[in-house]
Amino acid sequence: MKNIWLVTLFTVRESISKKVFIAFSVFVLAALLVAAYAAPMMVPVVSSKATGTPNNMALYFKMGTANFVLSFGYLLSIFACAGFIPSLLERGTIDLFLSKPVSRAQLLAGKYFGGLFIFFINTFVLIAGIWIIAGFQFSHWDFSFLPLLLVSLFYFAILNGVVLVTGLLTRSSGLSMMTAYMLMFVSPLLAKREVVFSFMQGKDFLKGFINTLYFILPKLHELQDIPQNVAFNRSDIELQIILTSFLFLLVVLYAGFRFFEKSDY
Amino acid sequence: MQVIEIEHLSKTFVSGFGKKSVTALNDVQLSVNEGTIFGLLGQNGAGKTTLIKVLLGIVFPTSGDCKIFGTDYVNLQVKKRIGFLPENHKFPNYLSGYQVLDFFGRLSGLEHLHLSKKIDEMLELVQLTKWSKSKVKTYSKGMLQRLGLAQAMLNNPDILFLDEPTDGVDPVGRKEIRNILSDLKQQGRTIFLNSHILSEVELITDRVAILHKGKIIREGNVNELTAKKEEYKIVVDVELENSLDAEELQKHHVHKVAPYTYLFHADETASANGLLDLLRTKGISIKEMIQDKSSLEDVFISLVKEEETRK
DSSP states (O other), X not given: OXXXXXXXXXXXXXXXXXXXXXXXXXXXXXXXXXXXXXXXXXXXXXXXXXXXOHHHHHHHHHHHHHHHHHHHHHXXXXXXXXXXXXXHTSTTTHHHHHTSSOOHHHHHHHHHHHHHHHHHHHHHHHHXXXXXXXXXXXXXXXXXXXXXXHHHHHHHHHHHHHHHXXXXXXXXXXXXXXXXXXXXXXXXXXXXXXXXHHTOOSOHHHHHHHHHHHHXXXXXXXXXXXXXXXXXXXXXXXXXXXXXXXHHHHHHHHHHHHXXXXXXX | OEEEEEEEEEEEEEETTTTEEEEEEEEEEEEEETTOEEEEEEXXXXXXXXXXXXXXXXXXXXXXXXXXXXXXXTOHHHHTTEEEEOTTOOOOTTSBHHHHHHHHHHXXXXXXXXXXXXXXXXXXXXXXXXXXXXXXXXXXHHHHHHHHHHHHHTTOOSEEEEESTTTTOOHHHHHHHHHHHHHHHHTTOEEEEEESOHHHHHHHOSEEEEEETTEEEEEEEHHHHHEEEEXXXXXXXXXXXXXXXXXXXXXTTEEEEEXXXXXXXXXXXXXXXXXXXXXXXXXXXXXXXXXXXXXXXXXXXXXHHHHXXXX
16 A cells, blocks of 8 residues: 555645646636635525525535536546656656566556546635535535536546556557547437437437447536436435446456556566 | 576476467576576577576476575475566556665565665665655666665575666666675575676676577687687887888787787797797896687677577
């Protein structure tokens, strides 16, 4: 554990030096400032019964602000994490690390958790900040908003896993980024595949392929809906979405770790 | 005691979906004794770096076996007793020299209190104390190499693997590195050195092996390898051409290489004694007589050429 923690801290340091995560932090702080400034203006709207229940309006405010910032946060975080593995695998760097009394699994885990750690810190500040602002402004201290932190962390954990494996296989930060962005792009299309199917006459093979992709790939789009559904008590959480996404993450990480354990550098 | 034992070690790199294969190491057999400086010589691409990487568990062997301190080479406990300076190493350029040593020291399992003292000691040794707070990106090649050496020595390793340690270092720095390595040897540490600067290797190593296209073509101690068995150099107080006649000089295969300095060929002791007796009877004083030596570079080049022609 000590070695994993050391590499995690080292990765955090690396990400700070690359300044992309700092950009995310600055963006989070700016968003919180704007939210703090805008929230008092929304108090009359939230209090007005004509616009729905005050609790719901406060939740809309929180969810809207957080999701807006997070959507950029995912992109920035992928951009920052994409270089971790290729830079580790550079000749002259990987030799140094692997000559130390650190197992390959510990090294890779440290790199993975380093990315998650920075994302968590930024997201924690964002969500806690919005929760506190909304709490003071609207007297709305409901905890139903907080699962967003866990779900967004899980969402990023999947993307970070994909970035890690692509980095190991290709040693290219560009390809790692593109793969993760592609997954984010494809996910809503797969979630709405029934709509896509309605425009496809026949083509059962293609439909089958799309369905397979849907069940294999993580349900990123649906995952994003979970915090809102929880907050607004809209529907039960589909366990299948979480389980299949988690399974995807496990398989991807296992493949990555196995590959790293067996490769020559 | 042998600290490194390599038996029938081979490594073949396969790329392009199995279509291309390159044999980097071919049935290598080698052993290194404790407390010695061992030099591995070879041209670029001979397999020197691959051999070190296999020993350190960075590259996996295709076949064969290697042991360090009698145990498995990828054992993490063994790695605590090893220091390594890779060729063209890259330290994170956003860290200072001190931070680099701090990070890699911790990764080597050193405790914080002991570590800071050790870092100061190492920086002093490689003369980087003044630059310890500067970012690594501002370091020259020579400074980076010295920092790399400090990093490799931080955990008081019993074996130090150095891949081209004097690469990019100026002559003064090279001498300092040689002195450091000699001191380490005095302390009983084992040093495994990869280099293509043969004059450097010749000065500090006890034993060398020459690796050519993945195969060890010669191994031995430096004096054995460089000695010309039947050639002697002699320094006398007169010019022999004036004291001996041409026939006598020719009989003993004597030829002049410098003023008062001659080389002679003697295929047996009796023949050498014959010349010495002759010189003495002529009243010529022998100031010095040594077995002539080739440079390690000459030996290396001739062995490589010999190997090439054999194929």
